[in-house]
Amino acid sequence: MGLKRTTINDLAAKLKISKSTISKAIKGYPDVSEKTRKKILKLAKKLNYKPNSIASSLRTHQTKTIGVIVPSVVHDFFSKVIDGIIQEAENNNYLVIILQSGEQADLEEKQLNLLKNKQVDGILLSVSNETGVKERLNKVLEKGIPVVLFDKIIKSFDCSKVIIDDKKAAYDAVCYLIHKGYKRIAHFGGVLTAQNSIDRFLGYKQALIDNNIPYNPDLVYVNPNNDDINDGYLNAQKMLKEHTNIDAVFAITDLIAIGVYKYFNKINIKIPEDIAVFGFSNWLVSSVVTPKMSTVNQPSFEMGKKATEILIDEIKKMNNDIEFSFQKVVLPTSLIIREST
Amino acid sequence: MGLKRTTINDLAAKLKISKSTISKAIKGYPDVSEKTRKKILKLAKKLNYKPNSIASSLRTHQTKTIGVIVPSVVHDFFSKVIDGIIQEAENNNYLVIILQSGEQADLEEKQLNLLKNKQVDGILLSVSNETGVKERLNKVLEKGIPVVLFDKIIKSFDCSKVIIDDKKAAYDAVCYLIHKGYKRIAHFGGVLTAQNSIDRFLGYKQALIDNNIPYNPDLVYVNPNNDDINDGYLNAQKMLKEHTNIDAVFAITDLIAIGVYKYFNKINIKIPEDIAVFGFSNWLVSSVVTPKMSTVNQPSFEMGKKATEILIDEIKKMNNDIEFSFQKVVLPTSLIIREST
DNA sequence: TATTACAATTTAAACGTTTCTATTTTTCTT
DNA sequence: AAGAAAAATAGAAACGTTTAAATTGTAATA
Numbered sequence: 090m091g092l093k094r095t096t097i098n099d100l101a102a103k104l105k106i107s108k109s110t111i112s113k114a115i116k117g118y119p120d121v122s123e124k125t126r127k128k129i130l131k132l133a134k135k136l137n138y139k140p141n142s143i144a145s146s147l148r149t150h151q152t153k154t155i156g157v158i159v160p161s162v163v164h165d166f167f168s169k170v171i172d173g174i175i176q177e178a179e180n181n182n183y184l185v186i187i188l189q190s191g192e193q194a195d196l197e198e199k200q201l202n203l204l205k206n207k208q209v210d211g212i213l214l215s216v217s218n219e220t221g222v223k224e225r226l227n228k229v230l231e232k233g234i235p236v237v238l239f240d241k242i243i244k245s246f247d248c249s250k251v252i253i254d255d256k257k258a259a260y261d262a263v264c265y266l267i268h269k270g271y272k273r274i275a276h277f278g279g280v281l282t283a284q285n286s287i288d289r290f291l292g293y294k295q296a297l298i299d300n301n302i303p304y305n306p307d308l309v310y311v312n313p314n315n316d317d318i319n320d321g322y323l324n325a326q327k328m329l330k331e332h333t334n335i336d337a338v339f340a341i342t343d344l345i346a347i348g349v350y351k352y353f354n355k356i357n358i359k360i361p362e363d364i365a366v367f368g369f370s371n372w373l374v375s376s377v378v379t380p381k382m383s384t385v386n387q388p389s390f391e392m393g394k395k396a397t398e399i400l401i402d403e404i405k406k407m408n409n410d411i412e413f414s415f416q417k418v419v420l421p422t423s424l425i426i427r428e429s430t
Numbered sequence: 431m432g433l434k435r436t437t438i439n440d441l442a443a444k445l446k447i448s449k450s451t452i453s454k455a456i457k458g459y460p461d462v463s464e465k466t467r468k469k470i471l472k473l474a475k476k477l478n479y480k481p482n483s484i485a486s487s488l489r490t491h492q493t494k495t496i497g498v499i500v501p502s503v504v505h506d507f508f509s510k511v512i513d514g515i516i517q518e519a520e521n522n523n524y525l526v527i528i529l530q531s532g533e534q535a536d537l538e539e540k541q542l543n544l545l546k547n548k549q550v551d552g553i554l555l556s557v558s559n560e561t562g563v564k565e566r567l568n569k570v571l572e573k574g575i576p577v578v579l580f581d582k583i584i585k586s587f588d589c590s591k592v593i594i595d596d597k598k599a600a601y602d603a604v605c606y607l608i609h610k611g612y613k614r615i616a617h618f619g620g621v622l623t624a625q626n627s628i629d630r631f632l633g634y635k636q637a638l639i640d641n642n643i644p645y646n647p648d649l650v651y652v653n654p655n656n657d658d659i660n661d662g663y664l665n666a667q668k669m670l671k672e673h674t675n676i677d678a679v680f681a682i683t684d685l686i687a688i689g690v691y692k693y694f695n696k697i698n699i700k701i702p703e704d705i706a707v708f709g710f711s712n713w714l715v716s717s718v719v720t721p722k723m724s725t726v727n728q729p730s731f732e733m734g735k736k737a738t739e740i741l742i743d744e745i746k747k748m749n750n751d752i753e754f755s756f757q758k759v760v761l762p763t764s765l766i767i768r769e770s771t
Numbered sequence: 772t773a774t775t776a777c778a779a780t781t782t783a784a785a786c787g788t789t790t791c792t793a794t795t796t797t798t799c800t801t
Numbered sequence: 802a803a804g805a806a807a808a809a810t811a812g813a814a815a816c817g818t819t820t821a822a823a824t825t826g827t828a829a830t831a
Binding site: 106107108109110120121122125140144147148149150248 | 777778779780781783784785787788
Binding site for chain 3: 437438439449453454457481482484485486487488489490598698
């Protein structure tokens with residue numbers, strides 16, 4: 090078994106200096122003379138002393154760790170968000186614990202508790218689609234630890250949030266389609282327990298209304314199984330069975346759109362000549378399919394970075410008993426027009 | 431500020447029972463009577479007592495946390511590996527800290543130190559491409575904490591490893607191409623500091639030799655910038671400038687192959703009629719491009735799961751001073767033949 | 772030179788567990 | 802019913818820091 094790590098006591102013993110002085114020297118407190126500080130730092134380096142962060146955490150109630158819960162990590166968008174989180178955290182000397190809820194509210198609740206127990210300094214959360222999430226959140230998070238919600242938020246939960254304007258993004262996309270001349274536009278959406286599904290649906294609807302196209306609920310298809318590609322495929326099939334005059338599909342995710350591609354491809358419907366397809370999120374896949382897919386660019390890395398920035402700021406403020414108010418940051422999106430529309 | 435958490439002392443005070451008994455009751459030790467255990471558990475539940483894991487870690491030197499370093503999280507393959515890691519860890523009550531090396535050896539070293547300081551119980555690592563990584567690893571990891579290498583390993587580093595047989599997988603892919611009748615097969619590989627780049631190259635070469643096709647180093651292109659899609663594109667361009675009779679490309683990653691697709695597409699070279707393309711890893715993209723790409727299926731989730739399983743096993747053994755020897759697990763790959771070959 | 776102020780250092784307690792050892796209580800023998 | 806053995810509980814130290822309060826040393830002031 091490995092040698093014992095050097096502790097502050099070892100240094101103290103070797104130097105015959107009290108450990109409080111050692112601690113202060115290491116942490117750069119002003120109240121230790123240059124002479125002793127030099128001596129201490131020198132030996133610390135020589136013995137490769139690294140403060141034991143666990144002990145420090147116990148004493149200070151800070152772990153320099155933040156917890157992240159996302160529905161899934163195998164996800165172009167979330168993986169980029171996580172990239173942003175990890176990088177911003179690292180820049181601020183925080184480490185990141187990642188958990189996947191798999192869209193299950195119970196698991197999410199359990200994980201929240203886990204993180205609290207682990208005493209993370211703050212939590213970054215993109216909530217699951219299930220209902221009753223707010224109550225669960227409230228149960229776990231009776232103030233005391235900063236939480237920032239991102240992307241999949243709960244509107245009424247009182248904390249900082251980083252999102253995009255889903256409604257506007259969807260509105261813009263559908264307006265674009267309309268201005269391109271498409272009139273019978275179907276919407277392949279998500280379950281309406283998720284705020285961003287709701288907002289994207291609302292944007293779709295509003296765009297129709299504002300352009301004097303009657304909104305027809307029959308043209309809205311919800312993906313049933315949370316299995317995007319397959320659901321897109323199935324719904325495309327269903328849609329074509331039910332309607333013959335659709336000229337465009339606005340999908341809530343690129344993956345659903347890919348499913349649509351697959352079915353259209355199979356039965357030889359040409360995109361965009363026969364039916365146009367518009368995706369959402371700008372996953373890597375959207376840029377490599379044929380035809381290249383039009384989609385909504387959703388800042389992902391930036392979202393992770395910003396959410397982390399806010400969280401760390403709140404952690405610091407809370408530690409110093411500085412008042413702060415919750416922020417709501419809306420990141421800009423843009424349409425990426427490619428060949429599918 | 432939130433209420434103070436309940437501690438073992440609170441329970442002890444309320445119940446007038448010593449905290450050692452409380453601790454034992456909570457942890458299910460046999461040496462406490464049923465009667466008192468019940469009493470303790472009841473109050474613990476009532477006051478929502480959760481043992482402070484930091485304090486426990488300080489005492490036991492266990493954090494129930496494992497550290498993971500991968501080159502990047504925004505990566506179809508690695509994200510799936512991480513999925514496997516997180517799930518297996520969670521099943522064993524471990525949390526996972528994730529760090530990205532960005533293929534930079536210094537950062538990797540720094541992160542290794544970070545994790546050690548954080549006292550993670552074990553480390554899962556997929557090393558960066560840079561040279562000198564072994565020395566750095568040795569420096570940081572003088573035994574004392576279990577490490578399992580996966581996918582991108584260092585052959586000579588003494589620890590458990592979970593990999594695929596890169597050489598064989600590449601060999602099989604190239605043999606397949608040859609049996610399909612392709613004769614002038616180029617290889618788009620990676621820098622030869624990475625073991626899997628080396629092995630895939632070796633497999634390519636061996637397949638040619640075993641099939642009586644002369645190996646021609648001019649047909650091997652290394653991606654220069656670690657920017658797969660673009661590198662694939664650039665090398666495709668370069669290759670066609672230098673050779674006119676290539677009939678197939680075996681790429682070391684799907685992303686490089688996608689780059690090749692892009693260039694071929696641009697200059698109107700038909701896949702597979704003019705030139706076939708074979709990828710590696712079975713990223714989502716490979717299944718949605720046109721034509722669908724033949725590739726090597728690389729178990730990703732399983733790799734993460736297995737590596738974690740081994741790591742946790744070693745952690746346990748080490749804690750109990752049980753001897754163990756390092757394992758080398760080679761996960762099976764398979765060819766996925768689609769339309770590009 | 773005594774007094775005061777300030778700088779440097781030390782002491783001691785605390786953070787919340789776990790676990791070894793000691794003590795008390797209960798149960799079992801004879 | 803006394804003594805031994807076993808079971809249950811308690812005590813105390815330890816894990817490695819941080820920090821408020823106390824102490825010592827040094828320099829400045831009158």
